[in-house]
Amino acid sequence: MNPVSYLYLSALLFTIGGVGVLLRRNAIVVFMCVELMLNACNLAFVTFSRMHGNLDGQVFAFFTMVVAAAEVVVGLAIIVSVYRARHSASVDDASLLKL
Amino acid sequence: MENLIGLLVLVPLAGAGALLCGGRRLDRGGPWLGTLAAAVSFALGVVLFADMLGKGGEERTLDVTVFQWVPVGSFRADVGFHLDQLSMTFVLLITGVGSLIHLYSIGYMAHDERRRRFFGYLNLFLAAMLLLVLADNYLLLYVGWEGVGLASYLLIGFWQHKPSAATAAKKAFLVNRVGDMGMSIAIMLMFTTFGTFAFGPVLTAADRAGEGRLTAIALLLLLAACGKSAQVPLQSWLGDAMEGPTPVSALIHAATMVTAGVYLVTRSGAVFEGAPDAQTAVVTVGAVTLLFGAIVGCAKDDIKKALAGSTMSQIGYMILAAGLGPVGYVFAIMHLVTHGFFKAGLFLGAGSVMHGMNDEVDMRRYGGLRKYMPVTFVTFGLGYLAIIGFPGLSGFFSKDKIIEAAFAKGGTEGWILGGAALLGAAITAYYMTRVMIMTFFGEERWRPAPSPDEPSAEPAAGDRAGGMPHPHESPRTMTIPMIVLALGSVFAGGLFSVNDAFLKWLEPVTGHEEGNSPLGALTVTAATMAVLVLGVALAWAQYGRRPVPATAPPGSALTRAARRDLLQDDFNHVVLVRGGEHLTRSLVYLDHKLVDGVVNGTAASVGGLSGRMRRLQNGYVRSYAVSMFGGAAVLIAATLLMRAV
Numbered sequence: 001m002n003p004v005s006y007l008y009l010s011a012l013l014f015t016i017g018g019v020g021v022l023l024r025r026n027a028i029v030v031f032m033c034v035e036l037m038l039n040a041c042n043l044a045f046v047t048f049s050r051m052h053g054n055l056d057g058q059v060f061a062f063f064t065m066v067v068a069a070a071e072v073v074v075g076l077a078i079i080v081s082v083y084r085a086r087h088s089a090s091v092d093d094a095s096l097l098k099l
Numbered sequence: 100m101e102n103l104i105g106l107l108v109l110v111p112l113a114g115a116g117a118l119l120c121g122g123r124r125l126d127r128g129g130p131w132l133g134t135l136a137a138a139v140s141f142a143l144g145v146v147l148f149a150d151m152l153g154k155g156g157e158e159r160t161l162d163v164t165v166f167q168w169v170p171v172g173s174f175r176a177d178v179g180f181h182l183d184q185l186s187m188t189f190v191l192l193i194t195g196v197g198s199l200i201h202l203y204s205i206g207y208m209a210h211d212e213r214r215r216r217f218f219g220y221l222n223l224f225l226a227a228m229l230l231l232v233l234a235d236n237y238l239l240l241y242v243g244w245e246g247v248g249l250a251s252y253l254l255i256g257f258w259q260h261k262p263s264a265a266t267a268a269k270k271a272f273l274v275n276r277v278g279d280m281g282m283s284i285a286i287m288l289m290f291t292t293f294g295t296f297a298f299g300p301v302l303t304a305a306d307r308a309g310e311g312r313l314t315a316i317a318l319l320l321l322l323a324a325c326g327k328s329a330q331v332p333l334q335s336w337l338g339d340a341m342e343g344p345t346p347v348s349a350l351i352h353a354a355t356m357v358t359a360g361v362y363l364v365t366r367s368g369a370v371f372e373g374a375p376d377a378q379t380a381v382v383t384v385g386a387v388t389l390l391f392g393a394i395v396g397c398a399k400d401d402i403k404k405a406l407a408g409s410t411m412s413q414i415g416y417m418i419l420a421a422g423l424g425p426v427g428y429v430f431a432i433m434h435l436v437t438h439g440f441f442k443a444g445l446f447l448g449a450g451s452v453m454h455g456m457n458d459e460v461d462m463r464r465y466g467g468l469r470k471y472m473p474v475t476f477v478t479f480g481l482g483y484l485a486i487i488g489f490p491g492l493s494g495f496f497s498k499d500k501i502i503e504a505a506f507a508k509g510g511t512e513g514w515i516l517g518g519a520a521l522l523g524a525a526i527t528a529y530y531m532t533r534v535m536i537m538t539f540f541g542e543e544r545w546r547p548a549p550s551p552d553e554p555s556a557e558p559a560a561g562d563r564a565g566g567m568p569h570p571h572e573s574p575r576t577m578t579i580p581m582i583v584l585a586l587g588s589v590f591a592g593g594l595f596s597v598n599d600a601f602l603k604w605l606e607p608v609t610g611h612e613e614g615n616s617p618l619g620a621l622t623v624t625a626a627t628m629a630v631l632v633l634g635v636a637l638a639w640a641q642y643g644r645r646p647v648p649a650t651a652p653p654g655s656a657l658t659r660a661a662r663r664d665l666l667q668d669d670f671n672h673v674v675l676v677r678g679g680e681h682l683t684r685s686l687v688y689l690d691h692k693l694v695d696g697v698v699n700g701t702a703a704s705v706g707g708l709s710g711r712m713r714r715l716q717n718g719y720v721r722s723y724a725v726s727m728f729g730g731a732a733v734l735i736a737a738t739l740l741m742r743a744v
Contacts, residue, residue: 018728022721030721095718 006047013040027079027089031072038068100150101163103143104180104233107190110140112226118219126215130208133218134201137225141194148187157607159184162235173294181235181298185608188432189232189362192439196354197225199580203447204346206576207454211344217257221350224250228355232362236297237286240363244282244327247356248275254351255343267339274336278326285319288312302369310374317370317377320363321384328360328414330388335667337411338395341403345450348403352410353443358435361414364421365428365609378422382508385419386519388412391665393526397533398661400651401460402449405534406442409486412523413438419516420501423508428609430500433592433601437493440587441485447581448479452538454577455570456545462537463649464546469539471570474578476539478585483535485588487528487631493592498524503623507614517618524627528634536642544649545570 013036020033042061049057083089114136118129125132151159164179182190201221208214227246234240256268289296292312293304305313324330329337337357341348351357364371364381371378389412396408417435420427453460455472469476485492488499502524506517545568572578595601602611616623653659660666 021724022728025721091720094720098716098718 003047003051007044010040010044010047013037013043025090025092027082027091030091031075031079034075035068035072038064100147101161103147104161104163104182105165107140107143107147107194108180108226108229108233110143111136111222111229115219115222115226118215118222121215129215130201130205130218133222134198134205136222137194137198137201140225140229141191141198144187144190144194147182148191151182151184151187159187159607164235168239174290175295176238177236177297178239179235179297180233182233183608184605185362185365185432186232188436188605189358190229192358192436193225193228193232193354196439196443196584197221197228197350199583200346200350200354200443200447203349203450203577203580204344206574207346207450208344209574213257217254217344220250220253220257221346224254224350224355228359231359235299236295237289237301238296241279241282241286244323244359245279247327247359248272248279251275251340251347251351251356254347255340257343257347261342263339264342267336267342271336271340274333275326278323278333281319281322281326285316285323288316288319292316298366302367305369305373308373313370314374314377317367317374318380320367320370321377321381324360324363324418325384326360327363328357328418329411330360330384330415330418331391334388334391334411335664335671338399338404338407338664341401341407345403345446345453348407349443349446349450352407352446353439357410357414358417358439361417361421361431361435364418365431368421368424368428368609371422372424378424379512381422382419382505382512382516385415385417385422386505386516387415389415389419389523390519390526391415393523393530394657394661395664396530397526398654398658400462402452402462402465402534402538403446403460405462405530406445406449409445409527409530410442412527413442413486416498416501416520416523419520420504423504423516423614425610425612426507426614427501427504429602429605429611430497430504432605432609433595434494434497434501436595436601437485437497437588437592440493440584440591441482444478444482444581444584444588445486447577447584448475448482451475451573451577451581452479452570454573455568457568459546459568462534463647463651464544465538466541466545466647467539467543468570472572474572475581478578478581479539480535481585482588483531485592487531487635488524488627489631490628491593493588493590496592496596499624499627502627503616503618503620504614506618506623507616509615509617513617517616517623521626521630525630525634528631529638532635532638533642536638537647540643541647544647546649 017033017035017037017040020036021030024030024033042064045057045061045064047057049055049061079089082094086093114133118125118133121129147161151161161182162179163182164177166178167175168178169176201218204214204217204221208217211217224247227243227250229243231240231243231247234243252268252272255271256265258264259268286296289301292308293301295301322333325333340351343351371381392408392411392413392415394408396405396412399405399408413434417431417438420431420434451472452465452468452475455468455475456465459465481492485494488495502517502520505520506513508516547567605611618626651662654662663669
């Protein structure tokens, strides 16, 4: 199977994630879309690793996973505390930081 | 001898200090102390004069450096004195006439409560004037120059409770400041041109400096001289300065202050000779002023103001002579000295008349006073004959020479200047005869003293009872100075002219060359005599033959203008005051509209812009995310584009 197909898949997933981040209001969904974008990137990394025949991409994918795990911890904590404070998980409700 | 020069200035200065700081203890003896200081100064002057006469013509100059005043790098300003024949003449005139005026003031100011202070100011005036004529550099001269301005301010405004006196003092001070500004800029220019402002180096190096520079310096010096000597266009303060006590007017007009300008022009002769354009300006100023003052003098009914116009006119003669160069310097100074005698005498006489007439100054309310004040009449009369140039008296010798020198200028210019001087002589004869007739001859036109709510011109002198005046002769302290000055008015000119004594005395300092007048000396004298007779006859026809109306007739347009000092104040008001107002108003307008507009506009546009840009921060996370995506897309596109190129 042609590895380029994986790149198309990666781009498709990234676009779905990006659109989700921009369009959805629910913080949890936005968060999941961010994860989807990260994983789309991971897929691209791995594909490029395979195409170029070295392991750099795979190493990067692991880094991304670690960072994503840390980000999930912090991000979920923020979302939970925002929900507790404002009884809403909508990102548009948290719009106090403006003039 | 060297130490005496410093003392000459120091004695009146110490007198001023003692009188002004001494407090009430000196109230009784103050006037005599002040007079003593002036007299001691005069005695020192006489000693120095005797010493000077013992030496040859060229060795008579004494130079003393007292101390270094401002030594900064290459800039050196010393306090030093330079006594030569020119300054000696002034020293004797200032201290001599000054002492007589001090003596006169003892009687005149006898009833003034603040007379101690008055004498302190008089002494300060003498000290400043002596410093002015004795300084050996322009900077020290400037100190004396300003000192004279200060002392004149204090004295003109001596009766400061009268608003008119306070205003006159301020006016004199301000007009003088305009001239002083010229002086200070001239000194700065001198320093940049010559690297020094001592008389010696500046005057010897003057011919090596460029003519443009010299003209600038000379014109600024002329401006300074115009301010102090009340020449057109800075003449307006002199008439108002009559608000001061009469001895002050005598001092300002005869011995000090107004002579400073003539001194400056004569002393800086080398500068003016290197700048013919400036010399033309000087003679123009002189000629215009001598006519201006004379015309004003004709129309005034106030005896002091008539004499003030006369002073302006006579100083105009001196400035004219000084502007003629070496032909005229000696005669300018000679006329200055003789004028010092007769004008001081005339003013003291006027003061004596006012003293006897309840301080009335309007000549239309005088008349027939010769019977009541014989001494004043005779001394005033001799001063009168001297000023109109009656043959044999002082004014004849000095004025005649100036008219001759004016004609000797040559060409059209010579005829114009000579004609102006001749016309001035005619007008002088006219207005002085008018003063004489209105005051001492004719019927008695006395009026009761002005009502008490209208404060009288000079408080607390002589007969204060009100009602009809009782003219009486003044006390001896007042008549003696008048007699001495009358003697000077009669004989000084003759003494100076014997063997050209004055000419030989001053020649080593100022230089002299004989002018060759297109008219012979005798013709000029004959012409002067003719206009003299004409002026006297005209005045007699107008005021002697007919009774003098008690209220001034409306008169012609020229008379009305002359009564208002030839519209000098109106001119100043319209051109300078209004002009200044318009200038400041337009500047304020510009400031508000242009300068503030730029600043406010910048602020407003920055504020407006930020107001718009603030909308970008709407608090919605997703819109931030869009901009981040957009930004990232732009960055990537740019990177790809760069790589493709």
